[in-house]
Amino acid sequence: SVSSPVLAVENVAGHYADSHILHGVSMHVSPGEVVTIVGRNGAGKTTLLRAIMGILTKRSGSIKVFDKETIAFAPERIARLGVGYVPEERGIYATLDVTENLMLPPKVAEGGMSVEQIYQLFPNLRERRKSPGTRLSGGEQQMLAIARVLRTGAKLLLLDEPTEGLAPVIVQQIGATIELMKKQGLTLVLVEQNFRFAARLADRHYVMENGRIVDAIERSQVTARMDAIKSYLGI
Numbered sequence: 067s068v069s070s071p072v073l074a075v076e077n078v079a080g081h082y083a084d085s086h087i088l089h090g091v092s093m094h095v096s097p098g099e100v101v102t103i104v105g106r107n108g109a110g111k112t113t114l115l116r117a118i119m120g121i122l123t124k125r126s127g128s129i130k131v132f133d134k135e136t137i138a139f140a141p142e143r144i145a146r147l148g149v150g151y152v153p154e155e156r157g158i159y160a161t162l163d164v165t166e167n168l169m170l171p172p173k174v175a176e177g178g179m180s181v182e183q184i185y186q187l188f189p190n191l192r193e194r195r196k197s198p199g200t201r202l203s204g205g206e207q208q209m210l211a212i213a214r215v216l217r218t219g220a221k222l223l224l225l226d227e228p229t230e231g232l233a234p235v236i237v238q239q240i241g242a243t244i245e246l247m248k249k250q251g252l253t254l255v256l257v258e259q260n261f262r263f264a265a266r267l268a269d270r271h272y273v274m275e276n277g278r279i280v281d282a283i284e285r286s287q288v289t290a291r292m293d294a295i296k297s298y299l300g301i
């Protein structure tokens with residue numbers, strides 16, 4: 067691609083205390099792409115997202131976001147560049163209703179959506195706007211967690227297992243939402259266990275094993291490489 071990448075990760079190492087988890091990870095994401103990170107449990111996928119967001123403090127190498135080096139930045143500063151992170155546990159406030167959850171994080175980057183724009187994109191959240199976090203289904207919580215980072219102005223979204231624990235019909239809804247976000251020009255990095263779901267959406271898959279990227283599979287190669295993919299994922 068001729069346009070410079072939204073995200074360029076080069077030779078990144080990462081540690082938790084004394085455990086060396088990421089070993090020289092490199093990957094890139096172009097504007098408007100949906101890219102997945104796949105691999106077995108414990109491969110380091112969540113840790114890589116945490117490194118990109120700056121939450122993993124013991125990291126080295128190079129992580130450029132919109133051409134800016136962020137390897138020494140705190141998470142707030144990375145958020146201000148337009149990066150939004152939706153962790154696996156989603157982080158919805160139980161006692162706040164949907165609108166309050168949306169309003170809570172400040173807009174940090176330019177061009178954040180208004181609550182009205184968000185309700186246009188997520189009509190089911192509008193219907194539930196007065197419901198407290200505790201009353202939302204898993205799917206509604208996931209939608210809300212995504213919507214909330216869109217409000218902050220994030221242009222690069224890091225989603226950790228958005229379909230985890232959700233019923234198939236809700237997984238479909240999340241897929242449609244991701245497609246809509248892609249159409250709007252957002253860029254997405256997705257950690258995903260559900261490969262069938264991932265394959266429908268993604269332009270490219272990075273395969274992680276033991277803290278390393280061991281393969282990169284373009285959308286056009288998925289069918290031909292299905293045996294390798296199954297063996298990587300143990301499916």
Ligand code: ATP
Pocket residue numbers: 082085087105106107108109110111112113114
């Ligand atoms: P999963 O799908 O199980 O979340 P993953 O690919 O996302 O897998 P990570 O969560 O990134 O894997 O974990 C990578 C390795 O880091 C694992 O060996 C895990 O035990 C270890 N690890 C994760 N969090 C911590 C932590 N806070 N402190 C120490 N080690 C950790």
